[in-house]
Amino acid sequence: MIIKRVSLAGLAALALAGCKDGGGDAQAKGAQVREADNDPTRAVVAWDRRAARMTPEEMERARLDESWMQVVQLDPITGGRNERPNPEKWEQLSIESVNTAPQHVPLYGDVGGPSVLRIQVMLDRALFSPGIMDGRWGKNTAQALYWFQKREGLPATARADSATFERLRSASGSPAELVVRRTLSAEDVEGPFTKIPEDVYEHAKLDCSCYESLTEKLSEMFHITPDLLAKLNPGVQIDGLRAGQTVNVPAVRDENAAGRGQQVAKLIISGAGTYLHAVDANGRVIYHFPSTLGGKYSPSPTGSYRVTRVTQDPSWHYQPDILVGVPDDEPDAMIPKGPNVAVGTVWMALSEPHFGIHGTAEPQTIGYASSNGCVRLTNWDVEFLSRHIRSNTPVEFRDITGQKQAEDPANAESSGSASARGNSAPSTPAAARPSTGTSSGRSGAASERTSTRREGSTTPSRADTASRSGTTRRERARTDSGARSRPTTTEPAKQEEHAGHPPR
Template structure:
């Protein structure tokens, strides 16, 4: 029993202890929150990013709770380490889709495919061993400077791309809508990442120097027929409908490139079995046939949508020996691998151009169901 004279002192001490415990708990939570947040996104942070060694308590965020990560991936802030990893994957031809600094499905699947190609176990985590393999592929900076030219800012740009195909057919061309969209696609980036790396910089002013992913920029020129296919030549293409990816192989069976893809839909599922590549068209027009019966399209007559990166099939059409089916680009690169297509195989424009530049006429195309 506490003497009456000591009770005020004990009460005061108890209050002090509880306050200290509360402050300690809040500090602990704050430290955990700080560890969970990636560093500020700058070109310098991306280029200096390094995977923490095991036992440091730090992580790149690729923990086993994959479902929770997928649910929150779109809300994540871009992580400099992930931006760097995505750039390295892109250069190694294991494309992660639009480089965005987030741990989405496309990034994780590309990471796993790269691991297997390197003789490692399949993993969607950026392990020290896998990170070393990535670093060994290139010693160049992950982010570099680019100065906007007069041609970049002049366009011409389309004021708006209407959502309905019938309305798109009324446009003279399906070009980009602004410099940010063009720059994002040229450097394989999401539009949000372009803005995040260049806060406050005018993207419509020639002479502006911005930070971009240091990848092989996507060109808009049409390769000459005599220059196709380029080395290394793609002799076989595998379309995996369950994992939503496309893999390109050489005649010797070597995996040459990995691309995320949107493949078919419930309305028009992708085919099964095998077929062949009939030919390649760069910067194609798109002709809609009422027989396609796409949802939301009411036209009863054929109509044509002019060429351009915002054309329904993007900048490339790789024709398959199955009527009305092909491998093609897209006006929405950030949705590749995340949404359905109208039965065909949809890649980002830069991936479609890459595959088209290397695939041989008559190349075998196989559709893998499970």
């Protein structure tokens, strides 16, 4: 990907990002940057510009990847005599079908539709996050369900059966409706909405890294892809909605009420398992979040550490001299804070120098792509977590591959001409990438924009330490960002039983 005066599309490669808390290691190149270097709350996220971006096909393979099962113990699957395929289709999703159609079980494999979305919403409400909700079964949903089953003492099969459905409904608060009609407030529709330039230095001139559209904002507020938001609101021009109008959205967890009375004693992070767990003093899982971490250029640490500080709404310090794959002679830049800043909406520094837990501008890659070093969560998950932990909370890393940090090849590249650097790893033109529609659960609008966010060196240079409002950032439904996940060939799944459960 071209780095000099580059397209922001290259920043989608944060899915291969290494993460560092700058701590004064990098030398500032201007007065503004030097001032930021003295800010103890800043963080730096490095990334590999040569990394391949995730194509829609790679995203689909990652969704069905079962490699996470290598670090868990699945219980035997019983039954099968009344095997019957799930007849639902993703195209059947609507507010009516989610709230009134029977629940089909078991659910697993490559399926989608009202029953899948029902499970995803209940998992979100029960604080076993499926990440971005798209109405399709996949790795993040199966993994969240497995750990919920494990905690509840149910057969941990990673498949939604009748007993799991009933227990999950109770844990989610037994809502009368799982998709609701929300009357939009002035705050819900408030901007500003700003087109994010593809050039990183043009981005630095903006007042904020704001949402680009109301669709973007509402999608992140309700933890879903823009594609699913559009599917639940047929014929509605989302970007044209005004205060007082209604929109159909999932009944996501209550950010203010959820998690009351539960004290987080430790965070457990699994590299191979691609998850972060918050556990109590007895080791019981309180919260489960899909995550990305670990990689070649800045591998995640092993062992035990602690959370030292939390920064809300970090800004982004773009520092080429500490970035993987970026020539050192590129100029620094300060990118303003906002939902489209590279590190996301929260930075949680760890006691191990140069590592932390943070959000992302590319939540569709969370749990699917690999990262280097830092722990990335969706913005809504890391925001929730930041409000439910204390300073010095222990953090334990498990299942880390233990790769030795690789040599950064950028300096060799920088000895050549700027043209040679630019041609060394060209980004894929938008027209050459396959588009996605409802068949992949991704937004058509997002496909047109493609992955134009660069998630690179990120420096929270200003910390708004006060609590943020309950409104979370919009999920960015990019179709082709991030890194390649290991594809797993999956046979079409069989459905071993069928049961109808009214959503109630």
